[in-house]
Amino acid sequence: MNSSYAIAGAFLTVLFVMMTVSMAGNAIFYAPAPESEGFEIAALETSAPTEATAEEEGLPPIAPLLVNASADGGMRAFRKCAACHTVENGGANRVGPNLWDIIDRPVAAATGFGYSNAMNEFADGGQIQWDYEHLNAFLAAPRSYVRGTSMSFAGIRSEKERADIIAYLRAQSDSPVALPSPDAASGGDGGESGTTPSE
Numbered sequence: 001m002n003s004s005y006a007i008a009g010a011f012l013t014v015l016f017v018m019m020t021v022s023m024a025g026n027a028i029f030y031a032p033a034p035e036s037e038g039f040e041i042a043a044l045e046t047s048a049p050t051e052a053t054a055e056e057e058g059l060p061p062i063a064p065l066l067v068n069a070s071a072d073g074g075m076r077a078f079r080k081c082a083a084c085h086t087v088e089n090g091g092a093n094r095v096g097p098n099l100w101d102i103i104d105r106p107v108a109a110a111t112g113f114g115y116s117n118a119m120n121e122f123a124d125g126g127q128i129q130w131d132y133e134h135l136n137a138f139l140a141a142p143r144s145y146v147r148g149t150s151m152s153f154a155g156i157r158s159e160k161e162r163a164d165i166i167a168y169l170r171a172q173s174d175s176p177v178a179l180p181s182p183d184a185a186s187g188g189d190g191g192e193s194g195t196t197p198s199e
Contacts, residue, residue, distance in 0.1 A: 059136060059137055059140055059159075060159070061133065061136075062132050062133060062135075062136035062159075062162065062163055062166065063132065063133075063179070063180040063181065063182050063183075064182040064183075065159055065160065065162075065163035066132065066163050066166065066167060066179050066180070066182070067179070067182050069160075069163035069164050069166065069167035070164050070167060071164070071167040071168045071170070071171045072168075073160075073161075073164035073167075073168075074163075074164035074165040074166065074167045074168025074169070075168050077156075077161050077164055077165050077168075078165055078168055078169075081096075081153075081165075083095070084096040084153075085097070085098065085099050086098045086099070086100075087099045087100055087168075087169065087172045088100060088172070089101075089172075089174075093110060093112055093113040096113075096151065097110030097113040097115075098110055098113075099169055099172065100172050100173070101172065101173040101174070102130050102135070102169050102172070103130060103131070103132070103135070103166075103169060103170050103173065103176070103177040104129050104130065104131055104177050105129060105130050106123065106126040106127075106128070106129050106130075107119065107122055107123035107124075107126075107128045107129065107130055107134075108120050108122070108123035108126075109123070109126065116148065116149055116150040117148070118146055118147060118148030118149045118150070119146060119149055119150075121148075122146045122149075132166060132179075132180055135166050135169070136162055136163075136166065139155065139156050139162045139165060139166070140155050140156060140157065140162060141154075141155040142154075142155055143155075
């Protein structure tokens with residue numbers, strides 16, 4: 001008989017403890033129902049990828065730096081690009097397109113390479129070419145210069161390093177394009193100097 005009372009007492013004790021814990025939990029973690037069903041997250045409207053000019057990027061003209069740029073220095077600096085790009089004539093496309101004869105080549109024109117929509121729009125149907133200033137601005141900050149590009153490279157902030165790389169890319173051609181006049185951006189005649197960067 002005593003064991004029956006003991007079992008009943010234990011059961012009632014456990015039941016009481018459980019009810020007490022439940023009521024205490026509801027009091028501590030009570031959360032009233034919201035007045036409205038959450039909140040709306042408005043997606044930002046994004047415009048089509050657009051070209052940012054070199055001036056908008058805050059870059060000085062590259063022409064004066066190309067006069068003393070080093071193609072050899074550019075070859076060394078290009079190592080960081082070589083995982084994605086080849087430069088030799090007939091070289092394969094990799095993650096990025098082959099860059100042989102890139103100076104003054106129409107944008108998004110490498111044979112057999114699948115360009116992003118952003119780069120195709122930037123190319124404007126082949127009207128935009130990779131001239132020295134376009135290359136300079138793109139190398140400085142690819143994703144802000146061609147917004148929406150799939151190129152994940154962060155960019156090259158050093159003006160000298162960009163100039164050296166451009167000098168190296170210029171040399172990767174059977175007929176390197178003449179250099180722009182170093183004073184073209186400062187009121188010069190804008191003619192071509194025909195000089196060659198130091199090797």
